[in-house]
Amino acid sequence: MARVLGISAYYHDSAAALVCDGEIIAAAQEERFSRIKHDSKFPRRAVDYCLSEAFIDPSELDGVVFYDNSMLTLDRAMKSALAVAPAGRDQFMASSRALLGPKAWLARDLELVLGEVPRLLATQHHLAHAASSFFPSPFDQAGILTIDGVGEWATCTLGLGKGSNIELLQELRYPHSLGLLYSAFTYHCGFKVNSGEYKLMGLAPYGEPRYADLIRDELVDIREDGSFRLDTSAFGYVDSLVMTNARFENLFGGLARKPDTMITRREMDLAASIQHVAEEIVLKLVKHVKRQTKSRNLALAGGVALNCVANGRVWREAGLDGLFIQPAAGDAGGALGSALLASHTVFGVPRTPGRSHDTLKGSLLGPAFSSQEIAAFVDRTDAPSHLVVDPVGRAHKIADALAAGQIVALFSGRMEFGPRALGARSLLGDPRVPDMQSRMNIKIKFRESFRPFAPAVLAEHAADYFELEGESPYMLLVAPVRTERQQTVEPNLGDDENMLAIVNQVRSDIPAVTHVDFTARVQTVGDNANPEFRRILEAFYKGTDCPVLINTSFNVRGEPIVCSPQDAYRCFMRTDVDLLVLEDRLLWKSEQPAFSDDSEWQTQYELD
Numbered sequence: 001m002a003r004v005l006g007i008s009a010y011y012h013d014s015a016a017a018l019v020c021d022g023e024i025i026a027a028a029q030e031e032r033f034s035r036i037k038h039d040s041k042f043p044r045r046a047v048d049y050c051l052s053e054a055f056i057d058p059s060e061l062d063g064v065v066f067y068d069n070s071m072l073t074l075d076r077a078m079k080s081a082l083a084v085a086p087a088g089r090d091q092f093m094a095s096s097r098a099l100l101g102p103k104a105w106l107a108r109d110l111e112l113v114l115g116e117v118p119r120l121l122a123t124q125h126h127l128a129h130a131a132s133s134f135f136p137s138p139f140d141q142a143g144i145l146t147i148d149g150v151g152e153w154a155t156c157t158l159g160l161g162k163g164s165n166i167e168l169l170q171e172l173r174y175p176h177s178l179g180l181l182y183s184a185f186t187y188h189c190g191f192k193v194n195s196g197e198y199k200l201m202g203l204a205p206y207g208e209p210r211y212a213d214l215i216r217d218e219l220v221d222i223r224e225d226g227s228f229r230l231d232t233s234a235f236g237y238v239d240s241l242v243m244t245n246a247r248f249e250n251l252f253g254g255l256a257r258k259p260d261t262m263i264t265r266r267e268m269d270l271a272a273s274i275q276h277v278a279e280e281i282v283l284k285l286v287k288h289v290k291r292q293t294k295s296r297n298l299a300l301a302g303g304v305a306l307n308c309v310a311n312g313r314v315w316r317e318a319g320l321d322g323l324f325i326q327p328a329a330g331d332a333g334g335a336l337g338s339a340l341l342a343s344h345t346v347f348g349v350p351r352t353p354g355r356s357h358d359t360l361k362g363s364l365l366g367p368a369f370s371s372q373e374i375a376a377f378v379d380r381t382d383a384p385s386h387l388v389v390d391p392v393g394r395a396h397k398i399a400d401a402l403a404a405g406q407i408v409a410l411f412s413g414r415m416e417f418g419p420r421a422l423g424a425r426s427l428l429g430d431p432r433v434p435d436m437q438s439r440m441n442i443k444i445k446f447r448e449s450f451r452p453f454a455p456a457v458l459a460e461h462a463a464d465y466f467e468l469e470g471e472s473p474y475m476l477l478v479a480p481v482r483t484e485r486q487q488t489v490e491p492n493l494g495d496d497e498n499m500l501a502i503v504n505q506v507r508s509d510i511p512a513v514t515h516v517d518f519t520a521r522v523q524t525v526g527d528n529a530n531p532e533f534r535r536i537l538e539a540f541y542k543g544t545d546c547p548v549l550i551n552t553s554f555n556v557r558g559e560p561i562v563c564s565p566q567d568a569y570r571c572f573m574r575t576d577v578d579l580l581v582l583e584d585r586l587l588w589k590s591e592q593p594a595f596s597d598d599s600e601w602q603t604q605y606e607l608d
Helices: 044-054 070-084 089-100 102-114 125-134 178-188 197-206 212-218 246-251 265-293 308-317 332-345 371-381 391-403 436-445 459-465 499-503 531-544 565-573
Strands: 003-008 015-020 023-029 063-066 120-122 141-151 154-162 165-173 220-222 228-230 297-301 322-325 408-411 425-429 454-458 477-480 519-525 548-553 579-582 585-588
Touching (some): 003 332, 015 332, 023 332, 044 102, 102 120, 125 141, 125 165, 125 297, 125 322, 141 265, 154 178, 154 265, 165 265, 178 197, 178 246, 178 265, 197 265, 197 308, 212 265, 220 265, 265 297, 265 308, 297 308, 308 322, 308 477, 308 519, 371 579, 391 408, 391 425, 391 531, 391 579, 391 585, 425 436, 454 531, 459 519, 519 531, 531 548, 565 579
Parallel strands (some): 003 063, 063 120, 141 297, 297 322, 454 519
Antiparallel strands (some): 003 015, 015 023, 141 154, 220 228, 408 425, 454 548, 477 519, 579 585
16 A cells, blocks of 8 residues: 655645545645644644544655655746846845755654654646646546646646646746736735735626736737736846836836725726736636647646636636546645655556546545534533534524524534635525625624625536536636526726625625626535535525525634634634534524633644
8 A cells, every 4th residue: 555645835835635545535734723824834733634534653654745846946046036136136035045944854844743754755846736636536538737826937837637647748937927927916906915816806806807908918928829928027026025016016006005905996907807817818728728638628726726717717618528626726735736646656556537526525635523522622611502413403403593694603524625615614604695795704704895705505406596517516616697596786886985885785686695797606515525514505495495505614814714623613702603513513602601712722733
């Protein structure tokens, strides 16, 4: 048996993943255990979890694989700095400190955690991305497209996967990067780079793409095959520690918006414009991959693959027979990809694709907690709870609460791997309630009111509500709400009007999950991955004739998704959530004692 541990670390979203004989056993991001959003440090807690999930000792590992080639990254940093010298000094020093500091101590960090250094391997960044998507996909053969900010030199690769082999055929290289182009606009619109890009995507439908031609004329030369070149004179990331510079500001109406200040029409239109250009590039790239590989299946990964609006257009317009997107498409997924790559290509484990579904196990690859552990927790914290052992009866109680307009926090089974909550660590609400989106954003999530929520829908009813062919189990496709369910609304309001008034407009019979452009980021829930979540949807449908629920991640702004019962209870008590479901126990907010946020609470993974 080949037991392979994959590691992603030292940049952002560090993670670990364990693959045994080609089967994905466990995967988790370090942030879930450390409670530090986008934690980049060596994932020691995630490694501990993966080994404990498989009941193996470090000595039983056949290899540990790092998701990146640090020497190629150093080569890029040095050559890029020399190309713009002396201006690139600060950027080179920052890159060198990372590459010659933490990354140079990988073997030491492994030994500290494992007690020894197993066979240590490394791959290349985009090859790890490619493996993370193709190998778990249901395809025996598929074209592969990876797009992100940068990994070593590459910013985009296309390739072909066949059986247990992957061949990367072409690449685009730094500084010409769609990920960095999108991040530059993320920064200019006042959001945080490497985490705020999804906010920019959510903001885009509020605006008009009136800067799109300017972007094409001044910033990016797009070719018919999707390749492109950036005019780097407008970007700060080439020679400084910020994303944009004075030329960029002059092109787009002044200084970058300061975080947490009012969003104006300019930011809405900038978001719409870069989203429009990004979709154009992605579509052309996908069609080029299809031509080059002669495959009508596509495996997609890299941070840009989390742009579910672009993904939706790809699925509708690119003429594909099959599309698989790695749900942990960013750097965290590199841990899984590197472990799978070594398993199949170094250790010779044959690959057996799923016949109709992928082999990701619903991306439910993180820790779970038993009924006994939950009982011990609620007893220790004196938290009043109701034990409901019957899963169907429990689902109906939860559905009744949702139908009454209450907000439910669901903690059930193994935690999700990747940035999306898929019904294991989720906040749920009734999508028929018009103000539920703003209510959950402001009073529960403590985040911007404009940000949309996703609908989770029983798979067999998805086509009744959304113009979506096939399934979307990982919430990575945006699709239009069906025309017959849409309602006429007033045109978008002017610059000086409150955005909340736009958000609360009723656009369909499921208004809380219908975005301003009449689309939704859909999660289809079948009968194979998450039975508990499926039962709740079925019970809600039976009681309301609506097979749709709001599903958003169980966390508040600035914090990772909850991992442990302690995390869940703390988040529950600090927000306006009405009901917390901890496996087979129901905890009502109205019955809980006064809460003091005790910073000494620790999970089993925090205790050394």
